[in-house]
Amino acid sequence: MALDAQGGLTSAHVRLVASGLGVSVRTVRRWVEAARSQGRTGPLPRPHFTVTPHVRAVLAVWGGNVAAVHRELLSEARAAGDSEAVPSLATLQRAVARDLSAGERAGLRGGEAARRRYDVYGKRPATHRNACWEGDHKRLPVRVDLEGSAACPWVTWFIDVATKVIVGVALTPHQPARDAVLAALRTGISRAEPYGPCGGLPTVVRVDRGKEFLCRTVERALGAFAVPVDDLPAYKPYRKGTIESLNGAVEEMLLVSLPGYTHRARPAEVYRPDRVEDLLSYPDFVKVLLDWVAWWNTEHHPAGLADGLTPLVAWESDPTPVEEVAEERLAFFALEDDGRQRKITTKGISWRRRAYIAPWMAGNVGTLVRLRYLPHYDGQIEVFAAEEWGRHLGTAYLAQAATLEQRRALSSVREQKARGLKADLKAAEKLRRTRYTATTTASAPRPRRTVTSGQAEAEIARAKATDLAARALPDLIPPREPPSSWARPILRPRRAADSQTDAGQAADCGPPEVAGVPGNSEER
Numbered sequence: 001m002a003l004d005a006q007g008g009l010t011s012a013h014v015r016l017v018a019s020g021l022g023v024s025v026r027t028v029r030r031w032v033e034a035a036r037s038q039g040r041t042g043p044l045p046r047p048h049f050t051v052t053p054h055v056r057a058v059l060a061v062w063g064g065n066v067a068a069v070h071r072e073l074l075s076e077a078r079a080a081g082d083s084e085a086v087p088s089l090a091t092l093q094r095a096v097a098r099d100l101s102a103g104e105r106a107g108l109r110g111g112e113a114a115r116r117r118y119d120v121y122g123k124r125p126a127t128h129r130n131a132c133w134e135g136d137h138k139r140l141p142v143r144v145d146l147e148g149s150a151a152c153p154w155v156t157w158f159i160d161v162a163t164k165v166i167v168g169v170a171l172t173p174h175q176p177a178r179d180a181v182l183a184a185l186r187t188g189i190s191r192a193e194p195y196g197p198c199g200g201l202p203t204v205v206r207v208d209r210g211k212e213f214l215c216r217t218v219e220r221a222l223g224a225f226a227v228p229v230d231d232l233p234a235y236k237p238y239r240k241g242t243i244e245s246l247n248g249a250v251e252e253m254l255l256v257s258l259p260g261y262t263h264r265a266r267p268a269e270v271y272r273p274d275r276v277e278d279l280l281s282y283p284d285f286v287k288v289l290l291d292w293v294a295w296w297n298t299e300h301h302p303a304g305l306a307d308g309l310t311p312l313v314a315w316e317s318d319p320t321p322v323e324e325v326a327e328e329r330l331a332f333f334a335l336e337d338d339g340r341q342r343k344i345t346t347k348g349i350s351w352r353r354r355a356y357i358a359p360w361m362a363g364n365v366g367t368l369v370r371l372r373y374l375p376h377y378d379g380q381i382e383v384f385a386a387e388e389w390g391r392h393l394g395t396a397y398l399a400q401a402a403t404l405e406q407r408r409a410l411s412s413v414r415e416q417k418a419r420g421l422k423a424d425l426k427a428a429e430k431l432r433r434t435r436y437t438a439t440t441t442a443s444a445p446r447p448r449r450t451v452t453s454g455q456a457e458a459e460i461a462r463a464k465a466t467d468l469a470a471r472a473l474p475d476l477i478p479p480r481e482p483p484s485s486w487a488r489p490i491l492r493p494r495r496a497a498d499s500q501t502d503a504g505q506a507a508d509c510g511p512p513e514v515a516g517v518p519g520n521s522e523e524r
Contacts, residue, residue, distance in 0.1 A: 182221060355399040
């Protein structure tokens with residue numbers, strides 16, 4: 001068209017374009033003529049149905065079901081008297097496939113998690129060791145034997161992003177708290193046996209808004225070493241893909257083969273979990289998982305490492321200097337400060353209404369001390385000198401700790417009470433809830449059980465009889481005569497007008513009887 005506007009368009013140009021595009025010369029001339037007369041350089045736009053905001057809203061209501069949306073649009077058009085304005089089902093399906101991406105259609109069916117599978121994520125540039133650690137909790141889908149009962153443990157671990165080394169691991173038989181985070185960080189920072197040789201101080205720790213990772217205790221512990229915590233947005237696991245890949249790998253490579261695995265494929269019959277006697281004990285499971293972590297670091301070849309290196313080899317071949325922390329500074333890394341001074345007495349040290357003793361306390365009664373303790377554990381405490389804060393005096397232990405049999409018996413009693421309360425609440429909920437018969441027409445529901453007025457009044461009366469607050473009668477028992485040793489009220493002399501009024505009242509009602517005051521009006 002530029003050549004045509006300049007008057008330099010020749011047949012040779014037309015044949016060259018036709019040969020380059022694989023079309024006939026007549027087609028190229030027709031294109032040029034359409035551009036001269038109509039000013040367009042592309043095909044004629046064909047009218048077609050497009051997805052409107054109203055159609056998108058109806059699609060969201062029906063979960064991406066195009067056929068249901070088509071029925072909804074037809075019913076709306078019939079109600080408005082314009083049923084011909086609705087396109088056919090095939091046209092609507094083509095419009096949805098053309099105007100909505102595959103991720104949007106998946107999101108309408110399965111939500112944000114389904115839509116996220118169609119997104120494209122960038123990859124962070126390669127870094128050096130200890131440049132960034134990623135941490136996370138994971139509930140392991142394996143039932144283990146915990147003192148006679150089955151429980152699914154949790155793991156808290158940290159992995160180095162650059163070398164894929166698992167630097168710190170801590171396990172708990174229940175949902176972890178800040179003590180698990182501190183324990184895993186301590187094993188990750190320490191390079192002494194049995195935690196080394198990988199470790200040291202990271203440049204940054206990346207987490208995803210877990211309250212245990214962002215608590216004040218963890219912030220102070222890492223802040224003492226100038227290590228910031230990078231708080232990622234919630235519900236965006238792709239922002240810390242290294243630790244999320246590890247969470248999936250441990251299940252596929254280890255947990256699926258263990259007894260008590262809860263995600264194992266089973267037949268169509270009723271699910272029957274493994275007996276507690278057939279499960280791994282908690283200490284055995286911890287050993288199995290720690291052995292797998294050692295295998296991961298020393299023998300496994302993750303796909304993200306170049307030249308097929310193991311994480312340990314990749315760590316050792318990285319020339320980046322490692323900033324180590326002295327073991328004496330890490331000895332109390334995971335402990336919290338009590339925040340006040342206490343005194344050693346003849347009963348030991350009183351903390352949380354419990355007594356803690358130790359052999360080294362002999363001869364130190366009256367010494368002012370300060371305490372540090374492991375979060376959520378009160379079996380022992382660490383004692384420091386109050387005058388010289390930082391000088392460790394020793395460890396103190398709970399004086400009267402319950403035995404294993406006592407703890408099991410107490411747990412059994414608590415479970416029985418919990419089951420009894422659950423049964424009572426379930427029975428009360430069954431009485432409170434009114435159930436109705438099934439309906440086949442659009443009519444008012446009918447209760448399954450009809451209660452007579454006499455039964456209703458009787459139950460209401462029984463409920464009032466058991467209400468202790470309603471049965472309380474403060475005037476039922478009269479107060480006793482006060483003892484003679486108590487002080488009695490004394491009437492003070494009043495004005496003349498009040499005295500005359502009182503005298504008239506006394507004549508009508510008789511002399512007042514007040515202890516210590518004569519009832520005769522003349523004496524008064």
